[in-house]
Amino acid sequence: xxxNVYGMTSTGFKPKRLRDLxxxxxxxxRAITDEDGQAVFINEKDDSIIGQFNAIVCEQLADCxxxxxxxxxxxxxxxxxxxxxxxxxxxxxxxxxxGSATQINVTLSGTSGTVVPAGSQxxxxxxxxxxxxxxxxxxxxxxxxxxxxxxxxxxxxxxxNNTIIQIxxxxxxWHNVTNTSVAVLGxxxxxxNQLHIKQQRxxxxxxxxxxxxxxxxxxNLAGVDYVRIxxxxxxxxxxxxxxxxxxxxxxxxxxxxxxxxxxWLKAPMLSNYAGNLEHPVTMFDRFGLAYQITFYRxxxxxxxIDLDITITDASIYPADAYNQIKQNIIDYAAYGLxxxxxxxxxxxxxxxxxxxxxxxxxxxxxxxLYIGTSASPTGTSDLEMDWLQxxxxxxxxxxIEQSVGA
Numbered sequence: 001x002x003x004n005v006y007g008m009t010s011t012g013f014k015p016k017r018l019r020d021l022x023x024x025x026x027x028x029x030r031a032i033t034d035e036d037g038q039a040v041f042i043n044e045k046d047d048s049i050i051g052q053f054n055a056i057v058c059e060q061l062a063d064c065x066x067x068x069x070x071x072x073x074x075x076x077x078x079x080x081x082x083x084x085x086x087x088x089x090x091x092x093x094x095x096x097x098x099g100s101a102t103q104i105n106v107t108l109s110g111t112s113g114t115v116v117p118a119g120s121q122x123x124x125x126x127x128x129x130x131x132x133x134x135x136x137x138x139x140x141x142x143x144x145x146x147x148x149x150x151x152x153x154x155x156x157x158x159x160x161n162n163t164i165i166q167i168x169x170x171x172x173x174w175h176n177v178t179n180t181s182v183a184v185l186g187x188x189x190x191x192x193n194q195l196h197i198k199q200q201r202x203x204x205x206x207x208x209x210x211x212x213x214x215x216x217x218x219x220n221l222a223g224v225d226y227v228r229i230x231x232x233x234x235x236x237x238x239x240x241x242x243x244x245x246x247x248x249x250x251x252x253x254x255x256x257x258x259x260x261x262x263x264w265l266k267a268p269m270l271s272n273y274a275g276n277l278e279h280p281v282t283m284f285d286r287f288g289l290a291y292q293i294t295f296y297r298x299x300x301x302x303x304x305i306d307l308d309i310t311i312t313d314a315s316i317y318p319a320d321a322y323n324q325i326k327q328n329i330i331d332y333a334a335y336g337l338x339x340x341x342x343x344x345x346x347x348x349x350x351x352x353x354x355x356x357x358x359x360x361x362x363x364x365x366x367x368x369l370y371i372g373t374s375a376s377p378t379g380t381s382d383l384e385m386d387w388l389q390x391x392x393x394x395x396x397x398x399x400i401e402q403s404v405g406a
Contacts, residue, residue: 006065013072015065021058029054077199081192089199099154099189104131104164104179106149114139114173121168122149122177129157131164131179139173148183155188197337210268214249217262224254225336226298226344230387240387248274249295250345250388257281260293276388298345298390304377305329305398307358308367310405317363322402326395328357333393345390349383364402 006016029050074084086096108116116137123130131149139145149164151157164179190198211229218227230248232238242248247267251259260281263273273280275294283291307325311317318324332354335342343349351371358366370377375397385391 007068008072013069015069016062018058018062021061021065022055025054025058026051077196085192085195089195094195094199096195097187097190100184100187101154102151102157102159102182102186103134103148103184104151104159105181105183106131106133106147106164106177106179108137108139108145108147108174108177109143110139110175111173112139112141112143114171116145116147116171116174119169120171120174121152122164123166123168124159124163125166127166127168129153129159129164130168149179151186155186157186158182210266211247214247214263214266217266218249218251218254218259219337221254221258221262224251224259226250226252226390227337228345242274243272246272246274250298251295252298252345252390259295263293263295264291296388299386299388300392301373301383301385301389302397303333303349303383303391303393304372304375305354305393306368306370306377306401307399308369308401309364310367310403311364312405313363314404315363318361321361321363322400323395324361325358325400326398328360329354329398330393330395332357333391343385343391346385346387347391348385349391351380351382365405 006014006020073079074081075088077085077088080088089096106122110116116133116139118133118135120133121130122133130152132152134148134150137145137147159179159182161180162178165177167174167177211231215227215229218224228250230240230242230250232240232242232244232246232248235244237243240248247263249259249263256277260283264283267273273292273294275296276299277294277297280292280294283293285291332341333343333349335344335347349371351369354369354371355366358369370379371383372379373383383391
């Protein structure tokens, strides 16, 4: 094989597979001879001692090739992850959200005059959530002292009051601790998936494509959860009903006038606008001529769910399971600009996917799950949505019947 077959090539990085490494190294082993030209290794099969040793070495080499391949993909923002992704997006002027830690107000009790040093750690009873004191706390004459502690883990961690009660750093004279309130609620770090979406959205702002720039302009508005831009540059109405030479934007969330203003500034010149706004927004050019700007708001289609379950293990079945299941379904169906999950406008409701949020609650089995777009559903098929429709999940439309197993 030529030297250019593997490694970095004009079409990308090509790693050696384990089978390739085994074949090549065994061929080299067979070629080893002594001074008389006789083969040194008479039995060089895979199950021989030399064959097994060679396999161990080749597995390590194959891992190295795979790591090299993974490293080669880190130059592409669409494939990069972790630290590499966060470094790449900064070349586009994008600052990743690294998250922040929750801070809580705490009350310490113990012997008067005791100084509990900064950095002392406290936690919940299972030590799952750990906080560290921001500064020294002096226990006063009344036997108590107050301070602020910061969570050791970044994210939106919101402990209930009086649940951070375990002392992890023993200090003589310090007897008890409890949390009284949240001082500052933390923010979750940006995930790789969210950062990929942000990078694509932000770089569209400077795109030469007016449609890309329009998309980016709308997604940067506050409150916008979904944007899709359709354009019909033909001379006839297309299969979606969009008239000829027309821009059709589908936007969920955001202020109507702010969206219309972006469309006015960034849409291609001489565009017509299709939409379903009851009151289109009027914009004026420099000569005082009026133009009507409209766009589409998704049409909500109520989804009804009928779920029948049997409790199989009451010891792990939550007391509020009924509400948990409903909320899990609603959260799972939710969508947004920084998420690839949920059921956004135009997306079908995949029947089998609904088992995922339901099964997050333990202690029961599902007898039947029916879905539909009308009350008392009996369907087990996917629910198709038109390009302008979006599935709407509400607690009132989720019916759960439960029984206790024998």
